[in-house]
Amino acid sequence: MGAEVAEPGTVRPGGRTARVRTAVLQAAGDTLAERGFAHLDLADIARRAEVGKTTVYRRWGTVTGLVADLLTDMAEQSLPRTESGSLLGDLKANARLVRRTxxxxxxxxxxKAVIAAATCEAKTAEALHRFYEIRVKEWAPCVQQAIDRGEVPKETDTHEVIRAVSAPLYYRLLTSRDPLDEAAADRAAEAAATAARAGVYVRSEAGLG
Known part of the structure; x- marks a missing residue:
């Protein structure tokens, strides 16, 4: 569920509208990272982005609308999956991408700021869920290819395998001061690959007669 991205908006074509969106999303992301969701203010974001306040209010309307657009932009610009030819290789690539992010x-x-906000802001939670849905869908074909190669059982839930890779890394980010190093990423990938091969992620309804 990798999420490493270019700076918001930089991949998009030129034009004033694109430049405004780039500047505003950059300012929103910087403010979130520096001060958290509670300190997001559209007027302040407009000043920071050197964009007219009216433009920001008209286009995004609310702080949650702006955060939703930021997450949409990040999901769209996230780096695509890599395919190594093996399940473990693909999952390690995914885990290392998540770790770098x-x-x-x-x-x-x-x-951290967006996850915290999502616990009490329904629209932010919806935007966050959409972000991860896009990223899981991007990487799920790696697991399907492993199914096709016979590496894992046929009824394996491809999305659950991808979620299992990043889950330990998010847990470490949110609950521990331990470093998020490449070894941690590789362990997460190895654990998910081993579990997938053992049939842990086979859909429960697959076994029903």
């Missing part, structure tokens, strides 16, 4: 001072702080 969460270990990055700006990105890690940004995700």
């Amino acid at each position: 969460l270990a990055d001072p700006r990105q890690g702080a940004l995700f």
Whole structure:
């Protein structure tokens, strides 16, 4: 469920609208990372982005609307999956991508802020769920290819395998001061691959007659 991205908006074509969106999303992401969701203010974001306040209010309307657009932009610009030819290789690539994102001072702080906000803001929670849905769908074909190669059982839930890779890394980010190093990423991938091969992620209804 990798999420490493370019700076918001930089992949998009030119034009004033694109430049405004880039500047505003950059300012929103920086503020989230530095001060958290509670300190997001549209007027302050407009000043920071050097964009007219009216433009920001008209386009995004609310702080939650702005955060939702930021997450949409991040999901769209996240790096695509890599395919190594083996389940473990693919899951390690995914885990290392997630680790790089969460270990990055700006990105890690940004995700902490959004996750915290999602616990009490329904629209932010919806946007966060949409972000992860996009990223899981991007990487799920790696597991399907493993099914096709006969590496894992036929009825394996491809999405659950991908979620299992990143879950330990998010847990470490949110609950521990232990470093998010590459060894932790590789362990998460190895654990998910081993469990998948053992049939842990086979859909429960697959066994019903």
